[in-house]
Each structure stands twice: as structure tokens, then as C-alpha cells.
Amino acid sequence: xxxxxFARLISREWQALLSDPWLLSLVTWIPxxxxxxxxxxxxxxxxxxxxxxxxxxxxxxMSRALVRHYDGSPSLAVDTGFSDPQQGAAxxxxxxxxxxxxxxxxxxxxTILGHPPQVSAFVNxxxxxxxxxxxxxxxxxxxxxxxxxxxRTNLAVGPPIFDLALATALPVGTQATxxxxxxxxxxxxxxxxxxxxxxxxxxxxxxxLSLAGEQRRQGMRQWLGTSPxxxxxxxxxxxxxxxxxHGLLFLWFMYIQQGWPMHGSWPLLAFAQLLTVCASxxxxxxFFFITLDATRGLSLAAAYAAxxxxxxxxxxxxxxMSLWAKIWRSLLPINHYIEVQFGQxxxxxxxxxxxxxxxxxxxxxxxxxxxxxxAGRLAVPPTKDTxxx
Amino acid sequence: xxxxxxxRHEWQAxxxxxxxxxxxxxxxxxxxxxxxxxxIQQVPRNQEVVVVNLDNSQLSRRLELMVxxxxxxxxxxxxxxxxxxxxxFLSRKLSxxxxxxxxFYRDLLQGRRPTLAFAGDASYFLIxxxxxxxxxxxxxxxxxEVKVHRMIMSGQPPSLATERLSGxxxxxxxxxxxxxxxxxxxxxxxxxxxxxxxxxxxxxxxxGGQNExxxxxxxxxxxxxxxxxxxxxxxxxxxxxxxxxxxxxxxxCFTYYQIPRLAGLAELHLLLLPFLLSATFLGVCMGSLMPRxxxxxxxxxxxxxxLIFASGFIWxxxxxxxxxxxxxxxxxxxxxxxxxxxxxxxxxxxxxILPLWYQLWLCAVLYGALAWWLLRRRRNxxxxxxxxxx
Numbered sequence: 001x002x003x004x005x006f007a008r009l010i011s012r013e014w015q016a017l018l019s020d021p022w023l024l025s026l027v028t029w030i031p032x033x034x035x036x037x038x039x040x041x042x043x044x045x046x047x048x049x050x051x052x053x054x055x056x057x058x059x060x061x062m063s064r065a066l067v068r069h070y071d072g073s074p075s076l077a078v079d080t081g082f083s084d085p086q087q088g089a090a091x092x093x094x095x096x097x098x099x100x101x102x103x104x105x106x107x108x109x110x111t112i113l114g115h116p117p118q119v120s121a122f123v124n125x126x127x128x129x130x131x132x133x134x135x136x137x138x139x140x141x142x143x144x145x146x147x148x149x150x151x152r153t154n155l156a157v158g159p160p161i162f163d164l165a166l167a168t169a170l171p172v173g174t175q176a177t178x179x180x181x182x183x184x185x186x187x188x189x190x191x192x193x194x195x196x197x198x199x200x201x202x203x204x205x206x207x208x209l210s211l212a213g214e215q216r217r218q219g220m221r222q223w224l225g226t227s228p229x230x231x232x233x234x235x236x237x238x239x240x241x242x243x244x245x246h247g248l249l250f251l252w253f254m255y256i257q258q259g260w261p262m263h264g265s266w267p268l269l270a271f272a273q274l275l276t277v278c279a280s281x282x283x284x285x286x287f288f289f290i291t292l293d294a295t296r297g298l299s300l301a302a303a304y305a306a307x308x309x310x311x312x313x314x315x316x317x318x319x320x321m322s323l324w325a326k327i328w329r330s331l332l333p334i335n336h337y338i339e340v341q342f343g344q345x346x347x348x349x350x351x352x353x354x355x356x357x358x359x360x361x362x363x364x365x366x367x368x369x370x371x372x373x374x375a376g377r378l379a380v381p382p383t384k385d386t387x388x389x
Numbered sequence: 390x391x392x393x394x395x396x397r398h399e400w401q402a403x404x405x406x407x408x409x410x411x412x413x414x415x416x417x418x419x420x421x422x423x424x425x426x427x428x429i430q431q432v433p434r435n436q437e438v439v440v441v442n443l444d445n446s447q448l449s450r451r452l453e454l455m456v457x458x459x460x461x462x463x464x465x466x467x468x469x470x471x472x473x474x475x476x477x478f479l480s481r482k483l484s485x486x487x488x489x490x491x492x493f494y495r496d497l498l499q500g501r502r503p504t505l506a507f508a509g510d511a512s513y514f515l516i517x518x519x520x521x522x523x524x525x526x527x528x529x530x531x532x533x534e535v536k537v538h539r540m541i542m543s544g545q546p547p548s549l550a551t552e553r554l555s556g557x558x559x560x561x562x563x564x565x566x567x568x569x570x571x572x573x574x575x576x577x578x579x580x581x582x583x584x585x586x587x588x589x590x591x592x593x594x595x596x597g598g599q600n601e602x603x604x605x606x607x608x609x610x611x612x613x614x615x616x617x618x619x620x621x622x623x624x625x626x627x628x629x630x631x632x633x634x635x636x637x638x639x640x641x642c643f644t645y646y647q648i649p650r651l652a653g654l655a656e657l658h659l660l661l662l663p664f665l666l667s668a669t670f671l672g673v674c675m676g677s678l679m680p681r682x683x684x685x686x687x688x689x690x691x692x693x694x695x696l697i698f699a700s701g702f703i704w705x706x707x708x709x710x711x712x713x714x715x716x717x718x719x720x721x722x723x724x725x726x727x728x729x730x731x732x733x734x735x736x737x738x739x740x741x742i743l744p745l746w747y748q749l750w751l752c753a754v755l756y757g758a759l760a761w762w763l764l765r766r767r768r769n770x771x772x773x774x775x776x777x778x779x
């Protein structure tokens with residue numbers, strides 16, 4: 001291949017892309033399908049009617065009132081068809097129920113006598129997120145029930161003043177405000193991290209496949225020719241543009257189409273995405289250039305990008321990660337990007353607060369230098385007088 | 390070609406293929422360190438919170454100490470106004486703001502029910518929940534103290550006052566994962582997914598590589614073996630490798646990470662058999678279908694995130710759209726995650742997971758038959774000499 005103007009190289013790349021159905025799918029409809037699928041899984045946003053087993057050993061008006069309070073919680077659906085704790089425990093172990101509540105015999109009697117009985121709730125915490133939802137719903141239902149019971153007692157024995165009765169039952173009130181996710185919507189919480197994680201995986205895979213495609217079709221030397229840098233960049237440019245578009249698409253989908261609150265700057269976010277795309281393509285190119293093999297390159301890329309979501313710090317705080325975890329985390333561009341995204345979307349953070357992340361993303365130019373060096377070495381026969389770049 | 394020859398060839402095809410070794414052995418080993426890495430500490434601790442104490446009484450300072458003493462929360466900054474707190478919260482990326490209202494102590498004494506306000510970043514949901522738990526715990530303890538104090542003041546004996554703290558106590562007991570640890574939560578399910586995915590990748594590289602060679606007109610041992618024998622040998626070989634890798638995960642890693650193991654050995658192996666068989670057959674199918682060896686890896690890589698979120702351990706299946714749940718049932722890892730979690734983490738009886746066990750066998754039969762048919766088709770292509778695989 002002789003020297004060609006960059007524009008001709010680019011148009012050649014589009015042709016190559018169109019003639020490779022796998023790669024073309026990977027950069028066009030597969031990302032859309034994947035984003036949609038991940039969003040659809042979480043789209044309910046709020047978990048309703050989680051089944052819990054009730055073992056009511058009292059069968060009194062008061063125990064039934066308590067059960068009604070549990071059932072009244074939108075998150076819970078009570079199943080009272082359990083006559084003894086063994087049955088309930090079996091259902092809990094089998095994963096059919098997310099919790100088992102045991103209301104002791106004499107529940108009503110003890111409450112009226114003023115010896116508060118103890119209701120036990122065994123909550124499945126193997127499913128941590130679901131367990132937390134059940135926990136919170138139970139606590140809330142219980143608090144409402146107890147306050148009602150105590151207020152009734154207080155109103156009966158004390159002055160008939162509603163506020164005073166409430167204050168005696170619950171001396172300190174608490175009010176929790178969930179900032180930046182007012183509805184405590186799990187879709188907003190998880191999808192906003194899942195889509196970027198999927199995006200990262202797709203970018204890394206597409207880069208390796210795209211480079212490997214040239215190797216398969218014509219060999220590295222033939223492809224890189226005498227102007228390896230131009231050939232290399234023209235290969236990455238269409239990918240970068242397409243993935244930037246995909247990134248903007250999922251942002252549009254979440255924060256405009258779905259109407260999730262977005263307080264930050266769109267241009268800054270778009271710029272951060274562009275840097276992320278470049279950083280990801282740059283890092284991924286290394287996997288191909290050290291293996292020079294589609295399969296091994298992709299295996300390395302998989303090891304690199306697949307656990308991305310675990311390291312993002314969305315479900316588990318970064319501050320509680322070990323040093324090794326933090327080091328590995330910093331090697332993935334998406335983890336720097338996600339901080340910019342959350343900072344912009346939630347807080348509308350200033351440009352200066354995003355600068356550290358943007359700088360790190362820009363540093364991902366370093367792997368690109370390695371790839372360019374390798375491309376230069378591969379382009380021409382290993383003789384001495386080689387014009388490298 | 391005899392059984393023995395077939396096995397020797399398969400052995401050679403796997404152990405001289407660096408891509409398969411890298412994916413199967415390398416992948417399984419690497420992930421056993423990498424995936425638990427972020428969660429090693431198990432629970433979020435000492436989340437930093439800024440406090441705005443508008444009361445400044447002795448009682449409110451006691452409350453501060455109590456909040457600070459919870460394992461979940463650490464008061465790391467103090468602000469004099471809500472605006473200042475917000476600024477600190479944003480600039481130092483703290484987890485929350487605690488506001489103790491003006492006249493907190495006085496209102497409490499006069500029985501006026503002051504309200505403690507807490508604000509946290511709910512976009513990090515599980516962290517928010519943790520901080521809330523700590524705050525509510527400390528607030529609840531203080532409220533209880535005040536209540537006991539009042540009861541004593543009104544003439545009740547202290548022991549009775551403590552007992553009568555609340556109308557009905559709710560004793561919340563987390564079971565199966567009593568510490569609410571993240572390693573115990575994520576790793577058992579993710580390890581099953583890793584075994585499933587790398588197994589299919591390995592078989593995809595093997596099968597796809599042979600397709601590539603066949604497409605290039607090269608002859609190979611796999612064309613001279615009866616398809617059923619090839620399938621049997623390949624399946625037996627990979628199931629054996631993954632049996633060992635499974636034992637590495639569930640004996641070595643689970644012990645190292647102190648993850649509970651409730652399943653009996655016999656039951657664990659009984660469940661493992663249809664899981665490995667169905668995943669292997671699915672891998673052979675993928676390997677037969679894909680014209681190139683890297684394509685299975687690609688599909689497996691892309692499918693990982695949806696599979697883990699559709700498996701029901703993060704988000705309840707009842708909240709996932711029915712078509713997605715239905716479609717995912719055909720992937721062996723979905724019933725496998727459910728069955729292994731129930732059996733090994735939750736101590737279910739084998740009879741409880743029988744439907745899942747049958748489902749895995751059904752997958753095995755389905756993909757086994759399909760794999761056989763695909764291998765036969767590939768061999769016949771060669772005999773007819775049209776080589777139209779790719």
C-alpha cells in the first residue's frame with residue numbers, strides 16, 4: 001500500500017466495516033440491543049410484592065392487624081399459609097420466600113399487659129439488595145403499627161392530645177432525604193452504571209476485532225504499509241465516532257427520554273465521553289498488539305473489561321477498597337468517566353472538580369504510544385533504514 | 390479412530406492451544422482473585438458524614454458521639470449552617486449530612502418530638518442504606534434512652550421501663566449472610582457465571598478454530614472421528630477439567646474467602662453434573678456454529694452483564710420483564726446460579742431445587758442433541774466436499 005491521503009484511508013475503513021458483518025453489528029445494533037436489554041431488566045425501578053412468609057402463632061385481632069400492616073407495604077406480599085416455623089424456614093431456604101416473620105403466641109395479651117412481645121423476622125440477606133428492601137419495608141410497617149398501638153395506650157391513659165401521644169410514643173422523629181435519587185429508583189441507581197460498563201466492554205472488544213480483521217484479511221505488514229500511523233488512526237477513527245455516538249445515545253436515553261434528573265453540563269459530559277472513547281480504544285489496542293491474535297487479544301480484553309462494574313464503586317464505596325483494588329480500578333477508563341458522569345448528573349459539579357478525572361483519561365494516550373510503536377515495527381521488514389512514523 | 394486416539398488428539402488440541410489455556414485456566418485463576426478484590430472488606434464502614442449541630446446542647450453532642458461510634462458512620466466534618474454543610478458534602482464527596490435541629494434538647498424535654506434530619510447520596514444506593522442504618526440506629530438508641538428516662542421520671546421501676554420501651558419489638562435477623570457481606574453476596578453467583586462463560590469460550594475457541602482450519606481446506610482429526618464419539622470425548626474431557634476448576638472455586642476459594650458452604654458434597658456433585666454437561670454441550674454448539682474462533686468469546690463477553698442481572702440474585706425475577714426471564718431460562722447458568730445459591734448458601738433441600746435440576750437436564754438433552762446434529766453436519770460438509778461452513 002502506498003501513501004494515501006487520510007480521507008481515502010477513512011473511506012476505505014468504512015468500506016471494510018461494511019464488508020465485515022460481525023464487526024458492523026458490534027458497532028451498530030448490538031450496543032443498542034445490549035443497552036436496551038440492561039435497562040429493560042431494571043426498568044421496573046421499584047421492587048413490589050416481594051413474598052414473605054408469616055407464621056402467626058397468636059391468631060388474634062392484634063396479630064392480624066400487624067400482618068395487615070406488613071401487607072400494606074407496597075414492597076411486601078405476605079403469605080400466611082404457614083402454620084409452624086419449620087414450614088416457613090423451609091420456604092425461606094428454598095428461596096421461595098424472602099423473609100419469615102414469627103408472631104409469638106400471646107402476642108395480643110402481652111401487648112395489652114404492657115410486656116412487649118418480640119416479633120422475629122428472618123430476612124434472606126444472601127440477596128443483599130432485595131434483603132435490604134425487605135428490611136426497610138418491615139421496619140417501616142412495624143414502626144407504624146407500634147406507634148398506633150402506643151398512641152392508643154397513651155391517649156387512653158394521658159391527656160387526649162394527639163401530638164403529645166405521638167411524642168410519647170416516638171420521642172425523636174427522623175426524616176431521611178435521599179438526595180439525587182428522590183424516588184429511590186433502582187433503575188436510576190444501577191442502570192446509570194450498567195450502561196457505561198457495557199459500553200466499555202463493547203469498545204474494547206470492537207477495537208481488538210477491528211484490528212484483527214485487517215490481520216486476517218491482508219496481514220499486518222500489507223495493511224500498515226509505509227504509513228502505519230495513518231493506517232492505525234484511520235482504523236480507530238470510525239470506531240471512536242460510532243462509540244461516542246452510542247455514549248451520547250445512552251445519555252440521551254437516560255436523562256432526556258427517561259427524564260431522570262440531570263444537573264450538569266452536557267458539553268462537559270460529552271467531552272468526557274469523547275476522552276473515555278479515546279482512552280478505551282487506546283488501552284484496547286494494546287491487547288491486540290501484544291498478542292497479534294484475535295482470540296487471545298479478546299480473552300485479555302475480556303479479563304480487563306468484564307469486571308468493570310464491580311470496581312466502579314457504585315454498589316460498594318471506593319474508599320473501602322483495598323489498595324490493589326484501587327490500582328486495578330484506576331486502569332479502567334470507565335471508572336474515571338463514571339465519576340465525571342455522577343458528578344455532573346447529580347451535583348452539577350464544576351469543571352475544576354472534573355479535571356482530575358479528565359486528566360487521567362487523557363493519560364491513556366500512553367498505551368496508544370506503545371501501539372503506534374508496535375505498528376511501526378510491524379509495518380516494514382525489520383531492516384535498519386526504516387522510516388518509522 | 391479409536392476412543393483412545395480421539396482423547397489424545399483432543400488433549401493435544403487443548404493443551405497446545407494457548408488461547409484456550411489462557412481463557413480456561415488463566416481466566417478462572419485470574420478471576421478468583423480479581424472479582425472478590427473490590428469487596429474484600431465485606432461491608433462499607435465509616436462512611437464520612439458532615440454534621441450540622443444547630444442545638445449545641447450536651448444531649449446533642451452525645452448524639453454526635455453515638456453516631457460517630459456506629460461502625461457505619463464517621464462524623465468527619467462540622468458545619469454551622471445547612472449551606473455550609475452542603476458545600477462540604479459536595480466538595481469532599483461525603484456520604485451524607487446530619488442535621489440536629491435547633492432546640493433539640495429543649496423540645497425533647499418538653500415532649501415536643503424534635504426531628505433529626507438526615508440527607509444522603511441515594512445515587513449510591515447500598516451505601517446510602519448503610520449510612521441510614523447507622524444514623525437510625527444511633528437516633529433510635531437515644532430515643533429509647535429518653536423514653537426510659539421519662540418512664541422512670543413518671544414513677545415506673547427502671548427494669549420495667551426498659552422492658553416497656555416499645556409496643557412490640559421487631560427482631561430483624563439477617564440469615565444466610567448474617568454479616569451482610571458483599572463477598573458472600575456477589576462471589577458465589579459470579580463464580581458460577583465465570584465457570585459457565587469460560588467453559589463456553591474454551592469450547593468456542595476449539596470448535597471455531599477447527600471450523601477455520603476446515604474452511605481453509607485443512608484436514609483434521611475431528612473429521613475422521615464419528616460425531617457422537619467426538620462429542621462424548623470432548624464433553625468428558627471438558628467436564629473433567631471444569632470439575633477440577635469447580636473444586637478449586639468451591640473448596641479452595643470459598644474457604645479462603647470464608648464463604649459459607651452448606652451443601653452436602655454428594656448433592657453438590659449431583660447438581661454439578663447436569664450444569665457442566667449442559668454448559669459443555671452449549672459450548673460445542675457455539676463452537677460448531679461460529680465460523681471463526683474468536684466469535685464465541687465475543688458473544689459470551691457481551692452476554693455476561695445481562696445474564697448476571699437476569700439471574701435473580703441482584704434484582705427479583707418478579708420485577709424483570711417476563712419475556713426476558715423466559716428467554717434466559719434456556720441458558721444453563723440461570724437455573725444453575727439459583728440452584729447453587731439455594732443449595733450451598735441457603736441450605737435448601739435437594740428436593741427444593743429439583744425443578745431447577747430437571748431444567749438443567751433438559752438443557753443438557755436439548756443442547757446435546759443439537760451439538761451432535763451440528764457436528765454431523767460439519768463432518769458431512771467435508772465428505773460432500775462443498776466446505777460451505779464459513
